[in-house]
Amino acid sequence: MSTIRPSRDQDLPAITAIYAHHVLHGTGTFETTPPTQEDMAARRADVLAKGLPYLVVEDAGRVLGFAYCQWFKPRPAYRFSAEDSIYLDPQAAGRGLGGQLLQALSGRAEACGIRKLIAVIGDSANAASIGVHRSVGFTPAGVIRSCGWKFDRWLDIVLMEKALGAGDAAPPDRATP
Numbered sequence: 001m002s003t004i005r006p007s008r009d010q011d012l013p014a015i016t017a018i019y020a021h022h023v024l025h026g027t028g029t030f031e032t033t034p035p036t037q038e039d040m041a042a043r044r045a046d047v048l049a050k051g052l053p054y055l056v057v058e059d060a061g062r063v064l065g066f067a068y069c070q071w072f073k074p075r076p077a078y079r080f081s082a083e084d085s086i087y088l089d090p091q092a093a094g095r096g097l098g099g100q101l102l103q104a105l106s107g108r109a110e111a112c113g114i115r116k117l118i119a120v121i122g123d124s125a126n127a128a129s130i131g132v133h134r135s136v137g138f139t140p141a142g143v144i145r146s147c148g149w150k151f152d153r154w155l156d157i158v159l160m161e162k163a164l165g166a167g168d169a170a171p172p173d174r175a176t177p
Contacts, residue, residue, distance in 0.1 A: 002059040002097055004104045007044060007066060011056050014063035016040045018089050027123035027155050028087070030148040044068070052082065053108035057092075057101045064092035067105040072118050080115040080172055086132070098132040106136060110164040115172065117162045122148065124156035138162040 007015065020034035035043070047054045047068050054068035065088035072081040084105055088098055109117055119138055121129045124145075138160040146154035 002057050002064065002095075002100070004055055004057050004101055007054045007056045007068075009041070011063050011066070012037050012041050012044070014089075015044070015056070015066045018063070018065065018087050021090060022087050027148075027150060028121065028126055028129055030122050030150055030155070032150060046070075051112055052114075053105055053112065055101060055105055055108065057088075057097050059092075064089045065097055065101055067101045069105060069109050069114065069117065072116075080113065081118060082109055082114045082116070083118045083120055084109075086129075093128065098128070099135045102132055103136045106162065106164060113172065115164055115167055117164060119158070119160040119162075121158040121160065122155060124158050126158070130158055130160070133160045133162075136162070 016035070016037045019029070019040065022029050023031045023034040044054050047070055050071065052069050052071075055066065056063045057065045065086065067084065067086040069082035069084045072078050072083045084102065086098060086102055086105070088101075106117060117138070118141070119129075119133045121133065124130075124143055139162070141159040141161045143159070144157045147157055148155040
């Protein structure tokens with residue numbers, strides 16, 4: 001049985017390995033050199049320092065994926081919008097874990113005061129990521145064509161969005177999440 005929980009320092013080797021696989025073999029991220037474990041630790045610390053969620057899904061003590069959100073843009077007007085990131089171990093694909101993880105992330109982001117989650121999905125042919133986002137309520141917001149170059153080809157990014165809580169139907173409850 002899988003469990004979704006906040007990430008811990010000891011999850012970093014698995015998080016780093018999962019992400020490295022996607023950097024080296026996938027188009028979901030436009031990074032071309034896998035970050036070190038120290039880089040991933042610094043990125044995670046930055047997310048957590050902002051009070052944002054960084055989750056993992058584990059099964060039998062093994063981390064099978066991770067998800068987090070980060071401010072969409074650094075300017076104050078964007079302070080209620082966050083970009084999600086989600087990556088699964090390739091052996092965990094097709095088990096529904098991505099949807100569970102993204103749904104849990106959405107709930108945690110809403111609890112932090114986020115009103116809009118934005119997906120910036122690498123590669124318009126990335127049916128798995130587009131599908132998992134759609135399955136938890138994200139809707140298409142646009143495509144930016146040929147803005148990335150990886151594996152000797154041009155890649156699009158697909159933008160999707162999901163309103164959280166009251167979305168834009170009411171002003172936020174507080175000045176900053």
